[in-house]
Amino acid sequence: MQRVLARGEIESLDHTSIPRLRLPVRAAVFSDRAARLRQLAQDSPLSGYLSLMAGLADAQHQGLKGCKPPGATDERIDLAQAHGMPPLQAVGWQRDAAWRGLLAALLEHMGGLSSLPPQAAQAVHDLQRRLHDAPGAVEAQADAILAELEEEVDAAAAPFIMAALQVYWTSLACDFTESALPVVTPHGVCPLCGSLPVASVVRVGGQADACRYLCCSLCAAEWHLVRVTCSHCENTKEVSYHAIEDGPEGIKAESCDACHTYRKIFYQEKVLGVDAVADDLASLTLDMLMGEAGYARASGNPLLWQHTQVEP
Ligand SMILES: [Zn+2]
Ligand SMILES: [Zn+2]
Incomplete structure (x- = not known):
């Protein structure tokens, strides 16, 4: 005899059969996003903006290809498992300085786009200069962005800095071994990196x-x-x-x-x-x-x- 189950019932039947995590796929995550942004731009009043973000996703796709930052150490995994915390916790993570190289490449890509509006071109230029003259200030911006300290975030530079940080953490997530994940992590944040x-x-x-x-x-x-x-x-x-x-x-x-x-x-x-x-x-x-x-x-x-x- 068959009984039709409501969706909620199906989900509560056997949790072990539902994948808890879906990890990003290195070859597709940003190229799929770029394609979707271009599709959305075709029929949107925000067409120019969405096309620009598609360009950013293209640069992220390129960046992710060669990005291999060091992942969580065994001690860090043990600590995360002992306390039920995200093992790749972004706030407080010791970033490899290579992430700034990702940012530089991304800015160069954006600066070369012929469709770049003047305001965005200025933001790219300003950030390139800061990256060269005051890398510590860019690191501080990255910290503020990851901690979501909105008052301290420079809204013009933030999308580019965030885009580079996304490439960095997406690479960590692509290479993460799912069995290393703690059984329980806090509600409402990413079980891997602790972001919203x-x-x-x-x-x-x-x-x-x-x-x-x-x-x-x-x-x-x-x-x-x-x-x-x-x-x-x-x-x-x-x-x-x-x-x-x-x-x-x-x-x-x-x-x-x-x-x-x-x-x-x-x-x-x-x-x-x-x-x-x-x-x-x-x-x-x-x-x-x-x-x-x-x-x-x-x-x-x-x-x-x-x-x-x-x-x-
Ligand atoms: Zn609520
Ligand atoms: Zn995450």
Whole structure:
């Protein structure tokens, strides 16, 4: 006899069959994002901006090819397992200075784009000079960005610095051995690097089919979270879903009336090539709608540090 199970029931049946983590794939993570950004740019009022971000993702793809920073030591893994902490914790991590080489290459790529608007060209130029004259100041900016100290972050330079840090941590995540992950890590942050998620995606295919994954804003790892659960405070009773009337398919805002925040949730069954970072950038209208409804974003987009300045 067969019984039809609701989605929540399926997910709670056997947790061991649902992959807990989805690690990024070195060859595809940034090239897929670039392709998705270009697709989104075709039909968007933010076309120029999204194309520019596609150029940035191209540079990240190039950077990731040759990026092999040292991973977590055995002691660090042991410590993380003993305390249930993310083993690649970004805040406080001793970055190899090679990350600044990644940033320099990325800036050179961006500086060479013919479509670069004057404001962005100025930001690239300024950052190139700072990288040369005052690398310590760039390191301090990187620390502020990773710790999400918004008041200390230079919004014009941040997307480029973050892009280089993403390449660095995505490389660490690509090479991470999943068995080294602690059994339990804190709710609401990436189990690998401890950063906040940018959004979530309900995946299709294989064992992850119909399961929801939170997408890390830094290392591009994804981790499973049962659906209809607030990704911020874990509440399951006061969660609701909002979409734009006649808006694009496959995108909603998952809000919580316990903590009054929201994050976007994308449905891969509607858009196969969905990318949390790209699709989040392309859907600022939904953010405005949620702001008007009285909800705050639970976390920002890693490539955009000017949410408060976005005009309706
Ligand atoms: Zn992460
Ligand atoms: Zn909540």
